[in-house]
Amino acid sequence: MDDAQARDLSRGHLLIPAPGSARFADAAGRIVLGPDTALDAGPGTATAARWLRTTVGPATGLDLLPPPPAGGRPVIALRTDDEVRARHGEEGYRLTVGRPDAGPEVLVAGGGPAGVFWGAQTLRQLLGPDAFRRAPLGPAGRTWELPAGTVEDAPRFRWRGMLLDVARHFRPKDDVLRYLDLLAAHKLNVFHFHLTDDQGWRIEIRRHPRLTGTGSWRARTKHGHRASPLWDDTPHGGHYTQDDIREIVAYAAERHITVVPEIDVPGHSQAAITAYPELGNTDVLDTAALGVWDDWGVSPHILAPTDAVLRFYEEVLEEVLELFPSPYVHLGGDECPKDQWKASATAQARIAELGLAGEDELQSWFLRHFDRWLARRGRRLVGWDEILEGGSLAAADPADPEGPSGALSPGAVISSWRGYARGVAAAEAGHDVVMCPEQQVYLDHRQDGGEDEPVPIGFVRTLADVYRFEPVPPALSPAAAAHVIGAQANVWTEVMDSRARVDYQVFPRLAAFAETVWTTGLPAPADRDLTDFEHRLTAHLRRLDALGVDYRPPAGPLPWQRRPGVLGRPLDGPPPAR
Template identity: 40%
Template sequence: MKKIISALALSCILFTETTTAQLNGIIPQPVQIKFATTEGHFILDPQTLLLADSLINPANFLNEYLLNYYGFNLKKNSKGTKHGISLSIDKHINTKEGQYTLSVNKQDVKITGNSAQAVFYGVQSLIQLLPAEKTSAKSLKLPAVNIVDYPRFAYRGMHLDVSRHFFDVAFIKKYIDYLALHKLNNFHWHLTDDQGWRIEIKKHPKLTAISAWRNGTIIGLYPGTGNDGQRYGGYYTQEDVKEVIRYAADRYINVIPEIDVPAHSMAVLAAYPEFGTEPTKKYEVAQTWGIFNRLNNVLQPTEQTFKFLEEVLTEVITLFPSPYIHIGGDEASKIWWKKSSVSQKIMKDNNLKDESALQSYFIHRIEKIVNSKGKTIIGWDEILDGGLAPNAIVMSWRGEKGGISAAKQKHKVIMTPENMMYFNHSQFLKDDSLTAARYVPLKTVYDYDPVPTALTVSEAKYIWGAQGNLWSEYISNPAKLNYMLFPRLDALSEVLWSPKEKRNYKDFQNRLKTQFKRYDLMKINYSKRYLTNLYP
């Protein structure tokens, strides 16, 4: 009998990882988490001291969150304290990349990591132990817990298209905070496309004077029911870009700019038609969506064009500390190169057998420019067409085929297949608002595994990670963007961070209930249909 009682007592102290999920709302699910109910609670209040050494960014993020949502922050202290929160680096305990440990008991809270970035991730888990609802109390209870945690994938990304619809710097910062709260570490900033150029290039001012503005936008789902006739646009100055990069760096997020070539260039050609295959044509910034096979939007692969692109990329690379520059490379209609005598002569002069080889030639030339400045290119999987550039990283969006091919060629791969990772598509069979035409429900996102079964163990090592994409054709304001993003961002974060064997959709749904309360606290818009057990 005593043995039975002892066993019951022990089970009360240390919950199994299956049952602990009912007590916490931590997303993404940690590698190990154990609650100790006999240890009581840590009381967090304005008198609590914060021992952070030189870990300024994790400490500041925690204090800003406390101030924003609970009305107080903590006093920083450089000396040890018996009742407080300590942040520190310990590479001996935390041996894996990005690993942290978080322990909470009645006396103190300790977060250690193998880097400042890992400590920052520990702070995100600590935040999710705080009450998820508004409280007037000036003291908060934290449950006693021990967490050991580290990410599954090195690359954990989220994309945002600001060409179709523009979002100001204030919102971009909020977006970066959303990524930080979910332990993502890369922000893919889609800055250029047919519908607008969004970054200041001082050597080519017409890119913001002309290319950043369109004279109307289609109404409704493509091909649309009309055009609103309203001038629309905007761009980020180079000072804006620096501000965003600084803000992201404080949250350990790398900002990857995308300058999309050789297609998706109608906005460029509206300002500089001489770089197109029809240099005498009057181009306009696109007012509609879709792939422009019938409208010329490809750049002519001349020395004049490459000089222009080198000047653009030089300014971009100077601005962005990211080791990676995304150069697009997708959806280039070959018919315009076929029709162009100039392109055909370039093919002949360079012994290129077809237009796919010309596409490869174009990407190789851009890669040389980027590599010469110490950076690496990322491109959509079309950069495989005609032969992959030597050092390129492939972002596989047309399913997994491109990613599998690149991994077999020993290139890094970021998986982002449209039917699973595109959050501009509907999350319900009948959605609450206008979206792109496909159906990508929450469970589809959650169930995705970025490592294809077609790869061997050695080939699978080239799967660097995955990314969610948010294209903005039908997303014109922050409220709509949040509606499309949440809670699919939560599912993405767990796909990228948590061990595959720890993922369980029903358990994830239980934890989402707490997360929705947190979104209410943070005034983040999401579909309330998720609150009525309509989990697709």
């Protein structure tokens, strides 16, 4: 270890996201781990222990077996700790290397099982980038060094998420599991799984098999932005069986990640209508003639506001709830063009029957139906900020709390994507909010204004821009600020047709995002130390290299990462709807 490395460790400079506090000794203060290093897992630490043995163990060649009864070997100990919980919460931890007392050489003490797991992630970072590989590089019996010191840490937000859109371009199950590992490596704990859209339905529903039998495949795909003249005529599709979903959810749970499914209603539903034409507005057009959409943008084909459609989606959600234990279920609610409802006698009759003011209130009624349906089953609706329209923030009528004039239930959560304003309104009204404004954290947007960016979309949002993202607007009152439960980065895959393209758009910006939602005490955006972050990122890129992440290099795209001739959507102002 040279002097520069020693200085870095003394300031905790190699860790991403930055911890609340890190105090390391000089270069002489090191703990050596070798083949005889044991792992002593206390009650409540089983998930972290399994992860260390099955992930860090193969990378390092360390067996990390339980200690023998007589002891006497260097030990990594995992413990849950009441004092850490009282000080830092369930997800907080204290990592101590080189204990001065007679205890273990390395102690990870967490406020709860999740805290122990996040401490184990920090331990892996301190072992160096080779600990992120799948097999050891060095000779058999190689030793590993940890810097002596203490890290105390806890997350800033309880919702630290990333959305992955698998509807536009399907990602195989192994790619999803890989991204769960990448989220865990960055201490992110929510995976928003965007499973349905106009371009494909990706989850098996046994009562309605045509959703995947017909709705999961499209005949061709637009190559590039929707203004592009290019097409890929290869049929595209795929779906996850219910057993695939169970595996994904279980894999995430082992990493203390909550999987939040998204089933879009009433817009973004052309794939479902193609599978079951009676779901559409059949008095306006021949829905049986529709196909799964092969273009991008917002389809005009939306669900009919009928009792039969409501019951169909209740049956869908009954199976979804069996598969996903998450307290949150996302139902979209965004980008719902209402031309068909305006032309539909059935929709207009429903508006008159309910005494609604128009189509916006009809959409609100549609979403409120499922809001209350979920609430009665102990779940919470999450929706894009359009669900606030049509009177949903108005006070409910005490005599008819579920009637057409009723507001969203208190448990409904708002994903604020069209900037901050609607999230601010929802938080001030007492709703929990997840901030994900497209102007800051839509990672499908291009990372640079250069001509070599592959399929450039939307705003230029550099690494520095994402690092300066602030989930809590300063205009919020203290009470409302408490309703900002976190933030997420969104990855929409219209122009991401491979794992490598997803990697390029997501990294390294997701590392910057992770720090904004994890690190407690992060300064205001203008005061954040970008130089320090970029210094730590230099080390972190070596970890991403070891993990096989095809990230965007700081100097710009490599020749094989470019997409010459494929049109994007370069804009200086706000982008059109996705």
